[in-house]
Amino acid sequence: MSSKRGKLTSKERTRVFFTSIICILIICFCVVSSFGNIISISNKRQEKKELTKRLETLKEEEQTLIDDVEKLKNPEYAARYAREKYFYSKNGEKILKID
Numbered sequence: 749m750s751s752k753r754g755k756l757t758s759k760e761r762t763r764v765f766f767t768s769i770i771c772i773l774i775i776c777f778c779v780v781s782s783f784g785n786i787i788s789i790s791n792k793r794q795e796k797k798e799l800t801k802r803l804e805t806l807k808e809e810e811q812t813l814i815d816d817v818e819k820l821k822n823p824e825y826a827a828r829y830a831r832e833k834y835f836y837s838k839n840g841e842k843i844l845k846i847d
Contacts, residue, residue, distance in 0.1 A: 756764065820826045830836045 820829065827836075831838075831841075
C-alpha cells in the first residue's frame, strides 16, 4: 500500500478489482458445482430406491420359482400340474375346459 493511509494507488485498485473478480468467479464455480453434485446425489438416491424395490420383487420371484422347483420334484404334483396347466390327460380321461 502507499504511504498514505486508506488511499490506494491506481495499480492497487486494479489489482484488488481483478483479485475480487477472480474470487467471485471461483465462488460462483464452487456454488454451481455444488448444486450439480446435490442434484446428482438426489437422482442417485431415487435410482437406489427404485432398484431396491426391483431387487425385492426379484427376490420374491426367485423364492416363488425355488418353491415351484421343489414342488415339481414330486412326481404326483408334476403330473397334476401338467394336466391342469397344459391339458395333459391320463389314459381314458377327458378334458373339459370351463371358463
